[in-house]
Amino acid sequence: MSLLSVAGVTAKYGASQALFDVSFTIAEGQVLALMGRNGMGKSTTIKTICRLLPISGGEIRFAGQNLAGLPAHKAARIGLGLVPEGRRCFADLSVTENLIAAARPGHWTEARVAALFPRLDERKSQVARSLSGGEQQMLAIGRALMTNPRLLILDEATEGLAPIVRQEIWDAIARLKVETGLSILVVDKSLTDLARVADTATILQRGRTVWSGSFSQLGPEITAQYLGV
Secondary structure (H helix, E strand, O other): OOOEEEEEEEEEEOOEEEEEEEEEEEOOOOEEEEEOOOOOOHHHHHHHHOOOOOOOEEEEEEOOEEOOOOOHHHHHHOOEEEEOOOOOOOOOOEHHHHHHHOOOOOOOOHHHHHHHOHHHHHOOOOEHHHOOHHHHHHHHHHHHHOOOOOEEEEEOOOOOOOHHHHHHHHHHHHHHHHHHOOEEEEEOOOHHHHHHHOOEEEEEEOOEEEEEEEHHHOOHHHHHHHOOO
8 A cells, every 4th residue: 555645636726726637656665756847736736745735636645544634733743744845944943942843752863863964963052043054954854854754755855055965965865765764755856866766756747747657767758858857
């Protein structure tokens, strides 16, 4: 059974329809890259999964449970861990306070997050607004891990960061896959970096799934047609 199943999902912003037919699955321990050009529905899809936007059609099931009608905080409690685009840390709270704000019992503890991101341990008493952009992104990932999710969702986790920091975050994602077997849904534009971690890929175009398959099958014809690469 799939951990996450998205089947024929449609969604709207008011009267404007944003998703028309989005479908994909993620198995336990699998990393899926959700791809597409800007404005094709990737972040909207994530919002529907995390219950931040109503589903107007289709079905989303997580660990066998239908997510329709479930509020966002309950979706988080059953195992969805979101790292949103733009980081969104609690600016006036310290690193430690950010990490424990939504912590739930399980594998991930402050010590394990510190081992994954040593910079956070060095700055644990600093308020989030004093951190660099890359450190804030590490904190956002660490905070999501502290909820001990079954599925980690990363929406443009390395967007706008310096190359050396991007590399640190991709190294951490690779470690999560190899060392913990955590299921991950990742949105990013870098085919090279995604190739390190992704097992499968789904491409969206104008709010529809237009291609799904093994990441290794994502050849130049497909990327040229749908990603403009």
